[in-house]
Amino acid sequence: MSALDAVLANGRPAQGHRPWPRVEVDKATWQEAADRLAAGGLTLVSLWGDGHSVHMAVRDEADNRIAVLTLACPDGRYPSVGARHPPAIRLERAARDLYGVEPDGLPDTRPWIDHGVWGVSRPLNPSGPAAPIARGYEFLVAEGEGLHQIPVGPVHAGIIEPGHFRFTAAGETIVRLEERLGYVHKGIDGLMAGATMAEAARIAGRTSGDSTVACAFAFARAVEAALGMEPPPRGVWLRALMAELERIANHFGDIGAICNDAAFSLMHAKCGALRERVLRYANAAFGHRLMRDRVVPGGVAADLAADAIAPLRALLALIRETFPRLVELYDNTASLQDRTVSTGILSAELAQQFGAGGHVGRASGRAFDARRALAYPPYDRLAFDVPVLDEGDVNARVWIRIREVEQSLGAIDQMLASLPDGPLATVLPPGGGEGAAMVEGFRGDIFCAVRIGSDGRIEWCHLRDPSWFQWPLLEAAIEGNIVADFPLCNKSFNCSYSGHDL
Amino acid sequence: MRRTLFENLIRPPLTESAPAEDPEIAALAASLKAAARARLGRSLAIREVDAGSCNACELEIHALNNVFYDLERFGLHFVASPRHADVLLVTGPVTKNMREALERTYNAMPAPKWVVAVGDCALDGGCFARSYAVVGGVGAVIPVDLYIPGCPPPPLDILKGLLALMEAA
Numbered sequence: 001m002s003a004l005d006a007v008l009a010n011g012r013p014a015q016g017h018r019p020w021p022r023v024e025v026d027k028a029t030w031q032e033a034a035d036r037l038a039a040g041g042l043t044l045v046s047l048w049g050d051g052h053s054v055h056m057a058v059r060d061e062a063d064n065r066i067a068v069l070t071l072a073c074p075d076g077r078y079p080s081v082g083a084r085h086p087p088a089i090r091l092e093r094a095a096r097d098l099y100g101v102e103p104d105g106l107p108d109t110r111p112w113i114d115h116g117v118w119g120v121s122r123p124l125n126p127s128g129p130a131a132p133i134a135r136g137y138e139f140l141v142a143e144g145e146g147l148h149q150i151p152v153g154p155v156h157a158g159i160i161e162p163g164h165f166r167f168t169a170a171g172e173t174i175v176r177l178e179e180r181l182g183y184v185h186k187g188i189d190g191l192m193a194g195a196t197m198a199e200a201a202r203i204a205g206r207t208s209g210d211s212t213v214a215c216a217f218a219f220a221r222a223v224e225a226a227l228g229m230e231p232p233p234r235g236v237w238l239r240a241l242m243a244e245l246e247r248i249a250n251h252f253g254d255i256g257a258i259c260n261d262a263a264f265s266l267m268h269a270k271c272g273a274l275r276e277r278v279l280r281y282a283n284a285a286f287g288h289r290l291m292r293d294r295v296v297p298g299g300v301a302a303d304l305a306a307d308a309i310a311p312l313r314a315l316l317a318l319i320r321e322t323f324p325r326l327v328e329l330y331d332n333t334a335s336l337q338d339r340t341v342s343t344g345i346l347s348a349e350l351a352q353q354f355g356a357g358g359h360v361g362r363a364s365g366r367a368f369d370a371r372r373a374l375a376y377p378p379y380d381r382l383a384f385d386v387p388v389l390d391e392g393d394v395n396a397r398v399w400i401r402i403r404e405v406e407q408s409l410g411a412i413d414q415m416l417a418s419l420p421d422g423p424l425a426t427v428l429p430p431g432g433g434e435g436a437a438m439v440e441g442f443r444g445d446i447f448c449a450v451r452i453g454s455d456g457r458i459e460w461c462h463l464r465d466p467s468w469f470q471w472p473l474l475e476a477a478i479e480g481n482i483v484a485d486f487p488l489c490n491k492s493f494n495c496s497y498s499g500h501d502l
Numbered sequence: 503m504r505r506t507l508f509e510n511l512i513r514p515p516l517t518e519s520a521p522a523e524d525p526e527i528a529a530l531a532a533s534l535k536a537a538a539r540a541r542l543g544r545s546l547a548i549r550e551v552d553a554g555s556c557n558a559c560e561l562e563i564h565a566l567n568n569v570f571y572d573l574e575r576f577g578l579h580f581v582a583s584p585r586h587a588d589v590l591l592v593t594g595p596v597t598k599n600m601r602e603a604l605e606r607t608y609n610a611m612p613a614p615k616w617v618v619a620v621g622d623c624a625l626d627g628g629c630f631a632r633s634y635a636v637v638g639g640v641g642a643v644i645p646v647d648l649y650i651p652g653c654p655p656p657p658l659d660i661l662k663g664l665l666a667l668m669e670a671a
Contacts, residue, residue, distance in 0.1 A: 115598075123634045157582035158582070159560050159564055161555075161557050182599055184554045187630070187634050206556045206628075206653075209556040209559070275565075276568050276569075279565070290561070292653065325505075
């Protein structure tokens with residue numbers, strides 16, 4: 001019996017949750033699932049609350065099946081998963097901050113996204129027991145002769161999102177990094193509850209700006225699963241085309257920015273030009289540079305005009321002409337390689353334990369890519385490779401991006417060759433339901449779970465950005481590196497703040 | 503690398519500078535130069551703060567530095583510290599968790615100073631306005647001289663906005 005079946009066998013299946021089962025479990029089964037997460041048979045997909053229960057999505061490592069476990073907690077308490085499986089700790093801290101569900105045995109009882117300034121505690125569980133508003137925050141200690149702390153943020157020197165990094169260093173060498181996030185928490189879970197479908201789709205596309213297509217894609221697929229419908233073929237293919245354009249644009253931006261953090265501005269300038277060309281194409285073809293609000297539940301909101309196909313082929317040809325030269329430049333510049341090779345190594349064990357997605361996981365030997373593992377349409381009909389490397393350093397994370405750009409170009413070729421005609425979107429049927437979906441963004445797998453009421457409004461929606469499982473690993477990867485290499489390591493991860501803070 | 507550098511020498515730049523190619527940017531450049539020079543000599547230092555945005559506005563502000571827009575040729579450049587800045591460029595609905603950091607950044611800037619709020623969220627909180635975790639637009643926390651709407655505004659709109667500020671200042 002597989003790890004997932006062993007857990008599901010003890011649960012009571014909930015009706016109407018698609019496409020994966022959701023089962024209501026007792027505390028013993030919940031803890032058994034936590035043990036199986038710790039043993040590695042299952043991988044944590046997400047953990048969230050809804051005011052009455054806690055939900056945990058898990059994936060079976062053997063066959064990629066996903067299931068959602070629900071534990072009712074009428075007294076507001078449940079056995080902590082993080083006590084047995086550390087990747088759940090921050091999710092449990094966040095769920096407690098928002099919903100007031102208390103994880104018994106949680107090793108880290110500090111708040112996470114609640115900084116004590118909302119004027120309300122447990123904002124999404126007003127009926128629960130009142131809690132004092134917490135203030136102050138104790139960072140973890142590192143003790144030793146000559147150690148000093150460097151606080152950085154929330155406002156950083158560059159044009160990036162806010163977050164706080166607390167370094168403890170011995171001379172130049174980092175002994176401990178601790179992140180403090182939550183600065184851009186906008187209360188998205190709260191805004192989603194009660195929102196109309198159109199409002200919710202707009203919010204989903206604004207959880208993480210660089211992944212606006214992927215987030216909207218994940219939300220749309222979760223809604224479509226809940227309502228038991230499929231978008232028309234052309235809508236499916238155009239979504240994937242936008243998703244691949246977004247992936248390529250972001251990878252160009254990242255490759256250039258990583259090189260820039262190693263003071264090699266030539267790559268930054270060249271990659272920035274390629275990124276700009278992709279965005280300009282997106283604007284010309286779909287009417288928005290980032291293709292925001294173009295993926296909607298039921299299909300897409302913008303068509304690819306017939307006269308937009310030739311410019312796309314020209315763009316692909318230009319990338320194929322110029323990008324290999326940049327890759328060669330990257331590979332042959334010793335001063336750049338000196339900075340990226342063997343810097344910020346993430347072990348394969350940690351990547352696997354945390355279920356790290358995207359370039360972070362795939363540069364450390366974890367081959368998971370939702371496009372391949374779950375083969376959601378139209379990726380079930382596209383041929384592409386999932387590049388994987390074992391080195392786990394900054395260099396490997398750059399190479400994963402390079403290889404993924406190449407694979408995405410091939411995927412777009414195939415899409416252009418077989419783009420179906422027909423309508424762009426299907427009208428959503430009335431009624432409600434529960435659904436979940438996972439979509440591969442440029443940063444990794446984005447998970448979305450949604451419950452829709454019979455009036456068609458969102459009852460709750462949970463969006464889990466891949467950064468949840470990547471941020472903690474940055475703390476591990478940076479240990480033993482010098483402070484000056486932090487920007488390089490950080491950019492090679494490129495975790496989202498907004499997608500994480502919600 | 504030698505081949506790439508050599509080609510950079512002999513190929514025309516990507517920067518859209520010639521009036522014939524893009525008269526709008528060229529007009530902006532000429533006008534911005536005159537206004538900026540009168541007020542602040544030849545340069546304007548900009549400090550960017552994300553007060554709660556989804557990061558899309560940051561992407562487009564970043565694009566101002568790419569070779570197509572090449573912001574620095576106009577004498578506009580981004581600086582790492584508010585102490586060096588003339589303009590504070592703020593994005594996002596201001597979250598309650600970022601309010602203090604935004605105020606402190608603003609207070610750290612020397613006068614004269616201007617605040618430019620970039621994006622629909624920075625105007626009034628956008629689709630996040632009714633949240634328990636959001637204060638509202640940038641104007642709810644610090645005085646704003648100019649709003650540049652858009653979700654996110656494209657780089658050219660941000661450039662135009664900075665020009666409008668220079669004219670009005």
